[in-house]
Amino acid sequence: MSQAVAAAIALGATPAFAAQGDEESVSLQAVTVTATRRAESLQKVPVAVSVVDGEQLERDNRNGVASIVQQVPSLNFRTGASNKDTSLFIRGVGTISTSPGVEPTVATVIDGVVYGRPGQATLDLLDLERIEVLRGPQGTLFGKNASAGVLNIVTKAPTEEPHGYIDQSYYSGNESRTRFGIGGSLIPDTLKGSLTTLFGSYDGNVDNRANGHEVNGYNRKGVRGKLEFTPSDDLTLTLAADYMQSHDDAPNGVVSKALTPAFAGALAPVSASGHSRDIASDYRSHVEDINKGLSAQLDWNLGDYTLTSITAWRGWNNTQWQDGDRLATITSAFPGTEDKGDLSYDQYSQEVRLASPKGEFVEYVGGLFYMHGKDDETYRRTLVTPTGSQRGVADYTTTSDSYSAFGETTLNFTSRLRGIAGLRWTHDDLEYDHRRVSTSATTVSGIQPGTRSSGSVDEDGWSGRLGVQYDLSDDVMAYVTYSRGYKGPAYNVFFNMQPRDTDALKPETSNTWEAGIKASAWDNRLTTNLAVFHSEYDNYQANFFDTVANQVVTRLINAGSVSTEGVELDYALQATQNLKLSGALAYTRARIDQFSCPAGAAASCNVDGKTLPYSPDWKSYVRADYSIPLANGLDVELGTDYSWQSEVQYDISQNPDTTQGAYGIWNASIALADYTNGWRVALLGKNLADKSYSPMLASGSGYIYRAVPRDDERYFGVQLRKDF
Template identity: 55%
Template sequence: MKRQHNKKKHRNIHAGVAIGLLLGARLAGAAEPAPEAAPAPEPAAQGEAVIASVTVTATRRSASLQSVPVAVSVVSGEQLELANRTSIDTVVQEIPSAAFRQQGGNKDSTLFVRGIGTISTSPGVEPTVSTVVDGVVYARPGQATIDLLDIDRIEVLRGPQGTLFGKNASSGVLNIVSRTPSEQLTGYVDASAYTGHEKRVRAGISGALQPGVLRASINAAYADYDGNIENVHAGGGQVNGYERRGVRGRLDITPNADTDISLIADYLKSESSPTQAPYRQTSAPFAQALLPVVAGTENRQVNVDLPNAIDDTNKGVSAQVNWRRNGYTLTSITAWRAWDNAQHTTTSPIGNSAEVARITSAYPATRDIGTLEFTQASQELRLASPRIALSSAGASSIDYVAGLFYLHGKDRETYQRIVTTAATNSGRADYGVESDSYSAFGEGTLHISPSWRAIAGARWTRDKLSYDHVRTSTQATAFPGVQPGTRSDGSTDEDGWSGRLGLQHDFSPAVTAYGTWSRGYKGPAYNVFFNMLARDTLALAPETSSSFELGVKTSAFNRRLTANVALFHTDYSNYQANFYDTVAGAVVTRLVNAGDVSTRGVELDVTARPTPQLTLTGAFAWTDAQVDAFNCPPAAAASCNLNGKTLPFAPRFKGFLRGAYHVPLASGHEVNLNLDYTYQSRTQFDLFQSPDAIQPGYGIVNAAIELAQPAAGWRVALVGKNLADKSYATNLVTGTGTVHRGVPRDDSRYFGITARKEF
């Protein structure tokens, strides 16, 4: 790769409830009976217009998507591959309730669900949306920015999931499930190339080493992309690209009929040059400093003498053991993971060495160099019961999941900032965080009758958190971007609880409705970062949430149509958010308990298969995420008039549509046509409501045509991305005199070809 190191508090939603229940009742009258739950996907019969059953693990058991009382979005690995969606930031295009924030490297990235997420680079803050990969919880938000490799499906559980998935799931869960090794020896090689000098190569092999006892798979991938931003500095080349390589191995062992063991190891390495382009200038001097680059909504140029360079390594091992006896399953998941990150970033407006006069105290040149070393070790024990009859007649029964969980995390970071104005000064901070989390949890379902179920669950969590921080500086007073030297440390511990209560009713075998109340809990936090001040040494209180959700899940017309609707209202207290303040003329972040925020809305997921050849899918979300009561920090220099304002990264409406048409040919070949469209309304990226940080509504059109020969195991596809050539921003970051735009990969139209051979 040519890489250069270089958001009216109580809106009336009764109408939406009525619509959802009416939809369920109408479909109930037309529906064909279907099973309550399925332990595995139920494929559509060949040549029939039937929607295949989808299996999810949202309740820590395998069950059909249509049966679980949880709002879940599911995207298959095969569809992600065809659409060239190979990382989490692109997957959210198909999930209207989710958003992804990326500002710099992986440290600055985080997921949002229903308009709620955590914006902080501090290692002392846990995410609001939990990432779980094959049962293993990832403790830091940045770890979720992995390249997707050998994926069976991605499940996004919407709303608080703290009972079964832990304290850092107060807004939702990203649950990634990989493929299991096959019994038969199989393999594949696929490659793709796209305009803009992007390519990807993957290969894998899977099969039995000892039939019925030992199965293994290994998958590897390499990808690189020059980037879509031009650095006009002399010899600058292309930036905003990446180079990724990774390998993942899995060994499944079945020593006897009652025991399964899965051993997984993975290693993923990424080198990237994430860059934001000048979007708007609010200061004439700064505009002059950027020349010959001219800021604009479609600008894809920068002028920097030292482009950004991020090196990121994610690796880990895990062992999952399932023991089955008398209908009970005891699961143990033991895991260790490491995440290393190195960042070299700059905000220099230098054009070339002859233009040093552009550097002033108002527009200094800065170089930031940061390193991160994070490790985590976790252990989960979980017991899943069979259905236990509560009466001799068996009219009522109960089943449950209960367990224990422990996670230890250790983080060490360094951060150095070099500031050049008339002279060069610098500061360096060395800091770290250690955390321990203990929890016990359980959730049970009481089957009152064949059509009525009651759900109850709770989770107790004990958090211990400590930090240390030392900063040195070449100056005893603050200068642009650097505070004077300081030293501090602290520790805190808290107990918290999560829970869920619910009721589910089957109107018919194909229509189920549920109502749940959930409490979420996110642990205490410290704002540990480079420019940490004395006011940041106090621990933040835990963040809690209270959520109500009503849902209807239906299938109809002999399983040719499924339609799921969910209505939700969630209130958050002690919301942990970044507050941008000004100290000594420089903008600094203050992580604070910002007060009360809320999110409410309606979500609809529809799949239709009117003919065996045509499948239509749609997902839509209307979300109202806002600040209800903002707590202004003491002595804050910035304005806190935020009550009633929209939360960032929370478009009011977002929708996704896909049409897939399958054409079998007499020769045995197949032609598959895919067309999808994503739309989202205007999005505010700034909690403080800057008019310069608003992305207007936009839509993206993608298409693919595939020729396949299943008997021979090959397929080739031509892919077109952003066919309407619509430029947009994934983030807008305001600063002194300037606004910068996050430029996505599909900021402009591009094409590619993919090929796959299976054997």
């Protein structure tokens, strides 16, 4: 959320902000980003970027990608019973699919490593420095699956000075989070390292009335370590390893509306309502997830040039159990559906970049990229009836290889005027193999008969950027850019895959115009960043709700053409040495221009001109932070924030029952800190107005169900931190 929000968040992390002693010299803290693959001032990069501070996220009990959408108005998130089923949206555009044969529209990059599947990065993130949300196509420098934007996540680098900390938090609902970190020099001026651990648990805020258990919670533990080896002034090698194990027991949706009296009766003793936090389930929905990785980054200064190599491997294992019928009773009218899915995913990537020196007439970043991914899944579905059961098992493998060559150049025509030109060529190879066996030779509820298919496709795509950047003054920069986005071909590979799903989807492309202005005023005490954009997407890859084997499913198709346009404003004001105000506002008009109705669609296709799912027209975020220095060296820190969004539709078929009305969330905190002696204690309240809302609404067979967020009701917490 550009410097406005980044600066606001930085306030909460330091007691005195960027003051220079008297009120006239107070200024906002400078923010450096790597949105252009170089370390540059956020106010100077010709890209619309939102920046969120990692430490402040933990202080706000926002512990992963899903939780930052309240702070970044242009970002939205689709949740699910498993992190495997999640999706990110930027400026109204994203891909809703659990298929391993489709790329996410929004790329996730952590310390330079591209994550091939969106579910890999939606759990807790360890040792965060910051999250950069790059809005709009970023296909030139970030390449793979970046046709709508990028989450560029940066973790903390090891420091020379020895240090450590322990951070313990407790929240109502029996949520506990413990972080412990150590780091410092191992060999002076040559080797330094850091190690961070996390232990988190939460009982949940949903009750299973069938057995009295509390669900929608988690148990997580993880570790991240870094070693930074500097044998000379010109060479740095950074080795990183991370491991996160998670057990989540999110229910497979809470029924919010029964569409038939029969289903309402079967749901008893639970009554469906828009604010329900009760389920009645006889089959336990939960997820076991392991995410791990290794990377090596080499930075070599060749004179004034910098050569960077990033070699990485990531592994992901996910097993999910889901109660497909969402009932605790089994009758002939409502048979039980019990699902179990096993996923094993490995990816290998290599990127090499060369960056020219800054300050020359021609500045450039160029490189090569390769990524290989292989996904193996087994999905089992059991249909349980009063007279017996039927079973289907599908095994499917998806393999992808992506090759890219890219470069972006900045031409410094004058000290104020710059031109931008970038281009990327991508070649994608994608293949799948799918086999399903069934105990029934005919279709039964939720299970298609046995089948087998395989396929392969390869495509070449071009993406790039052209633009001009001009400094209107020393404190005001304006830019205009044109960006071409590309997302590779796809296959709709899933349990109930049918012959109609065996054709490859065409690549998705986008064309975006963006104009922006970034300004500082009042001796850098005020910043305002404004961006205006218009994007058009062709062969938009989207999920359309359909009925397969008498069950509602999402069917991946080339949905046609869509467009999104809007205005984004970020601002921050250091009003006094102790008071900081900040906020962001986004208007996003994301619409379906022409929808290509799939043959045999069960839902309405009359959606031209309607809104894209997970895209409210308006979102806003405001924050105030106030620090009170005490005479004894202590500081009292007060903070409050409020996020609001307008009505949002979650279903591309425009189901009126899957619309979430406008809502706002108010949070506040108070802390006492002694930074000289390295301790801080804080009290915080979340959703103080006790506003219930749904981050996801979807249709089932005869009902509507919703996801229940952590802050669906008011809750409180205490945080304690000691640095040593």
